[in-house]
Amino acid sequence: MNRKxxxxxxxxxxxxKRYPIIKRPRDLVPLIGRPFSAIRDKAAKLKxxxxxxxxxxxxxxxEEDQFIKANYLTLNFGQxxxxxxxxxxxxxxxxxxFKLVRPDALxxxxxxxxxxxxxxxxxxxxxxxxxxxxxxxxxxxxxxRFKKGSIPPNYKPVGTHRIDxxxxxxxxxxxEGMFQWKLKHRVIYEQHFGPIPKGCNxxxxxxxxxxxxxxxxxxxxxxxxxxxxxxxxxPKEIATLVQLRGALNRQINKKRKAI
Numbered sequence: 001m002n003r004k005x006x007x008x009x010x011x012x013x014x015x016x017k018r019y020p021i022i023k024r025p026r027d028l029v030p031l032i033g034r035p036f037s038a039i040r041d042k043a044a045k046l047k048x049x050x051x052x053x054x055x056x057x058x059x060x061x062x063e064e065d066q067f068i069k070a071n072y073l074t075l076n077f078g079q080x081x082x083x084x085x086x087x088x089x090x091x092x093x094x095x096x097x098f099k100l101v102r103p104d105a106l107x108x109x110x111x112x113x114x115x116x117x118x119x120x121x122x123x124x125x126x127x128x129x130x131x132x133x134x135x136x137x138x139x140x141x142x143x144x145r146f147k148k149g150s151i152p153p154n155y156k157p158v159g160t161h162r163i164d165x166x167x168x169x170x171x172x173x174x175x176e177g178m179f180q181w182k183l184k185h186r187v188i189y190e191q192h193f194g195p196i197p198k199g200c201n202x203x204x205x206x207x208x209x210x211x212x213x214x215x216x217x218x219x220x221x222x223x224x225x226x227x228x229x230x231x232x233x234x235p236k237e238i239a240t241l242v243q244l245r246g247a248l249n250r251q252i253n254k255k256r257k258a259i
Contacts, residue, residue, distance in 0.1 A: 007042065019043050020051045029143050060086075060094055068094050073102060076110045169209055185209075189217045201225055 007015075011032050018028060019039070026036050034042075060068075064084050071080055072095060077088040084091075095101070124132050133141075156162070160173045161184065170184040189202045192214040196202060203225065205216050220228070231239045 015039065015042060016046070016048065019048050025050075030140055033143065035144060060090070065094060065098070069098065069100070072100060073106060076114065170212075185212055185217055188212050188214060189219070193217075193219070 011034070014028065014031055018031070019025060022028060025039065025043075028039050029036050032039060064086070067084060068080060068091060072091075075083075077091045080086075080091050081088050129138055156173055158173050158175055162171050162181070163169075164171050164183075171181045172184045172187060174180050174182055174187070183202075185204065186196060186202050190196060196219065200219050200221050203218050203220050204211060205218050208216070231242045234242070
């Protein structure tokens with residue numbers, strides 16, 4: 001087992017004691033030193049339950065409800081949330097509680113005002129992180145930063161093989177960097193017979209995509225490949241059935257899109 005996945009007794013103690021009662025579970029990230037997704041998954045495995053107020057007990061103060069009622073038609077949820085230090089979800093739930101609905105025209109107006117305009121300058125452009133974030137917020141970001149020399153969990157070393165999900169062919173990683181996976185049968189062909197001309201495909205003589213014997217690989221132009229796979233190589237009756245099936249599938253797809 002990867003030692004990084006082993007929780008220490010101290011981490012488990014903090015999780016068991018604080019997760020049920022802490023106001024924001026994400027605040028456990030700097031305390032435990034693990035990503036929020038790991039904390040959430042571990043809490044689920046331990047069957048830890050969040051302590052919620054009893055049914056019918058309001059979670060907002062009268063002053064918060066009064067502010068929401070007075071401003072929900074003039075401010076967007078983000079602005080109200082920043083004033084009250086509450087989430088947009090909280091604002092939405094309180095409006096539902098009081099059965100308050102904003103007019104569609106107002107919603108569209110707020111959306112239009114919140115969209116980025118051409119030439120918009122980001123508020124943090126040219127500014128240091130400390131100029132627009134608190135020290136506590138900067139400390140919270142430290143947990144999710146990339147560390148020097150860190151290796152992504154999905155990293156694959158050179159020489160790794162994988163199956164292409166599109167056509168089932170084998171891909172091999174030739175070197176580090178992006179887009180360095182190549183079709184193995186093309187690599188083997190070039191090693192034995194030289195570069196592949198533009199517009200040509202390397203095919204398997206026996207159609208077995210796992211038989212990489214150089215003698216089993218053959219070079220064909222795309223035109224040759226098309227002629228070999230055309231339905232007109234089949235008997236007339238089978239070719240007609242294939243065409244009818246294609247026409248039927250197209251009509252079915254049209255009907256589905258129209259629903």
